[in-house]
Amino acid sequence: MEHFVEPAVSVSDLHARRGSRKVLDALSLTIPAGLVVGLIGPSGSGKTTLMRAIVGVQVVQSGSVSVFGQPAGSASLRRRVGYVTQEASVYDDLTVRQNLDYFRAVLGAGRADVGRVLEATDLGPNAGQLTGSLSGGQRSRVSLAVALLGSPELLVLDEPTVGLDPVLRRDLWALFHRLAAGGTSLLVSSHVMDEAARCDRLLLMRGGEVLADDTPDGLLAATGTTDIEAAFLTLIEERE
Amino acid sequence: MNVSRTLATAGRVLTQIRHDPRTVVLLLIVPSLLIGLVAWIFSDTAVFETVGPAMIALFPFIVMFLVTSITTLRERRTGTLERLLSMPLGRGDLILGYTLAFGLLAVLQSSIAVLFAVTVCGLSIAGSIWLLVAVAVADAVLGTTLGLLASAFARTEFQVVQFMPLLVFPQILLGGIFLPRDQLPAVLQAIGDALPLSHAIDALTAVATGSHDDAYVVGELLVILAWIAGAVVLASLTLRRRTP
Numbered sequence: 245m246e247h248f249v250e251p252a253v254s255v256s257d258l259h260a261r262r263g264s265r266k267v268l269d270a271l272s273l274t275i276p277a278g279l280v281v282g283l284i285g286p287s288g289s290g291k292t293t294l295m296r297a298i299v300g301v302q303v304v305q306s307g308s309v310s311v312f313g314q315p316a317g318s319a320s321l322r323r324r325v326g327y328v329t330q331e332a333s334v335y336d337d338l339t340v341r342q343n344l345d346y347f348r349a350v351l352g353a354g355r356a357d358v359g360r361v362l363e364a365t366d367l368g369p370n371a372g373q374l375t376g377s378l379s380g381g382q383r384s385r386v387s388l389a390v391a392l393l394g395s396p397e398l399l400v401l402d403e404p405t406v407g408l409d410p411v412l413r414r415d416l417w418a419l420f421h422r423l424a425a426g427g428t429s430l431l432v433s434s435h436v437m438d439e440a441a442r443c444d445r446l447l448l449m450r451g452g453e454v455l456a457d458d459t460p461d462g463l464l465a466a467t468g469t470t471d472i473e474a475a476f477l478t479l480i481e482e483r484e
Numbered sequence: 485m486n487v488s489r490t491l492a493t494a495g496r497v498l499t500q501i502r503h504d505p506r507t508v509v510l511l512l513i514v515p516s517l518l519i520g521l522v523a524w525i526f527s528d529t530a531v532f533e534t535v536g537p538a539m540i541a542l543f544p545f546i547v548m549f550l551v552t553s554i555t556t557l558r559e560r561r562t563g564t565l566e567r568l569l570s571m572p573l574g575r576g577d578l579i580l581g582y583t584l585a586f587g588l589l590a591v592l593q594s595s596i597a598v599l600f601a602v603t604v605c606g607l608s609i610a611g612s613i614w615l616l617v618a619v620a621v622a623d624a625v626l627g628t629t630l631g632l633l634a635s636a637f638a639r640t641e642f643q644v645v646q647f648m649p650l651l652v653f654p655q656i657l658l659g660g661i662f663l664p665r666d667q668l669p670a671v672l673q674a675i676g677d678a679l680p681l682s683h684a685i686d687a688l689t690a691v692a693t694g695s696h697d698d699a700y701v702v703g704e705l706l707v708i709l710a711w712i713a714g715a716v717v718l719a720s721l722t723l724r725r726r727t728p
């Protein structure tokens with residue numbers, strides 16, 4: 245599949261370390277626009293580090309990351325990129341609505357946006373509740389709701405569905421695809437291999453490298469397997 | 485710099501604090517209680533008349549430094565700082581928003597402390613009580629902005645805590661409370677004279693004892709305000725959007 249439109253993200257020869265450890269070593273990849281791209285890989289493979297670099301909050305040693313043709317972290321991108329960190333980053337001592345109101349003001353989005361994201365994340369009934377008193381899954385949805393404010397063109401979601409029940413997960417994946425259909429680009433990391441099948445494209449990461457960059461079907465065909473988990477294991481064995 | 489984002493941040497910080505009544509009470513009355521304790525310790529002597537003004541400088545300053553550092557530490561820990569810095573929020577908007585929110589609390593806290601020292605502890609004030617309150621508030625805001633500076637400098641949450649002894653303790657030791665600054669070794673006296681807390685202690689003592697005229701006190705107040713402005717600017721410049 246060829247993409248003639250500008251990619252949402254392109255990473256080239258990226259080196260990044262966390263502490264004294266090389267986490268990303270000469271990483272290059274592109275993320276096409278308008279699709280749900282899954283970032284799959286074992287724990288510690290560098291998914292969060294890559295996402296932080298794309299959002300522009302990670303110190304990188306060398307290489308380049310550009311988002312919509314501009315260097316990651318540029319001031320003009322801060323309104324166009326929404327980021328959900330792995331741990332829900334919201335204020336526990338504010339209600340759900342107060343959290344959304346504050347971040348809405350920071351983003352300069354319209355007031356009506358709060359109602360829209362509350363509905364999209366099914367948090368309407370909890371709007372007046374203190375965020376710290378929510379269940380884990382509800383809290384992480386507040387974090388997701390904040391990222392949806394202002395309808396950013398790129399959503400970087402670090403394990404947004406962890407701890408959610410199957411019904412909610414299905415609903416959120418439906419939301420992701422609706423957003424992509426409307427032109428939003430999404431990068432979604434996950435540990436859960438059955439979620440990988442729901443992505444338009446997959447990036448398989450391991451040890452800071454990209455093992456595969458393909459559609460789910462393309463990946464299954466290339467490895468001669470029938471599920472993503474088996475495909476992933478096959479790729480790892482081929483490397484060793 | 486953006487006024488509505490700054491005000492939104494100040495409002496958010498105040499709303500957070502409002503949800504935690506215990507912190508509000510501690511913040512507002514702990515300095516007064518400590519001043520009362522000092523007055524009690526020296527109740528059979530005339531010492532409180534000399535150290536009382538310094539105590540009005542000391543306790544609100546320390547409490548505001550601590551509360552500010554801890555609040556911003558929590559912001560770092562929970563990832564909300566990282567999120568904010570990935571958004572179109574100016575670093576100055578964040579620092580100023582915090583300064584405004586805690587500045588408002590400082591007004592309440594210092595007014596209570598002054599009122600308590602004068603009415604309950606019997607501290608006599610020769611000069612203008614309004615000038616005394618003004619210096620006390622500026623001093624508490626100074627504590628807040630130095631706390632913000634420490635947090636902005638810190639790259640990790642541990643470092644935030646390590647800045648407390650570095651930024652606060654020397655100011656207490658060299659402020660002239662333990663030994664009048666003119667009796668310190670020359671080098672320490674020069675350092676002590678330059679530190680901002682010393683200016684607050686001098687100004688408060690001058691108002692309380694009437695040893696200097698108002699022009700002197702206003703001059704000292706301006707020095708404290710300059711330190712506040714400097715700390716806000718430096719904190720905004722040192723806060724990093726990218727972390728390792």
Ligand SMILES: Nc1ncnc2c1ncn2[C@@H]1O[C@H](COP(=O)(O)OP(=O)(O)OP(=O)(O)O)[C@@H](O)[C@H]1O
Nearest residue numbers: 262263265267286287288289290291292293294330
């Ligand atoms: N703050 C940090 N300081 C030092 N090393 C870190 C830090 N954060 C992560 N690392 C290390 O960097 C490597 C990559 O971490 P990263 O968080 O990017 O992995 P991940 O793929 O997101 O893992 P997970 O699926 O568990 O979230 C890991 O080996 C981890 O130990």
Ligand SMILES: [Mg+2]
Nearest residue numbers: 291292330402
């Ligand atoms: Mg991670």
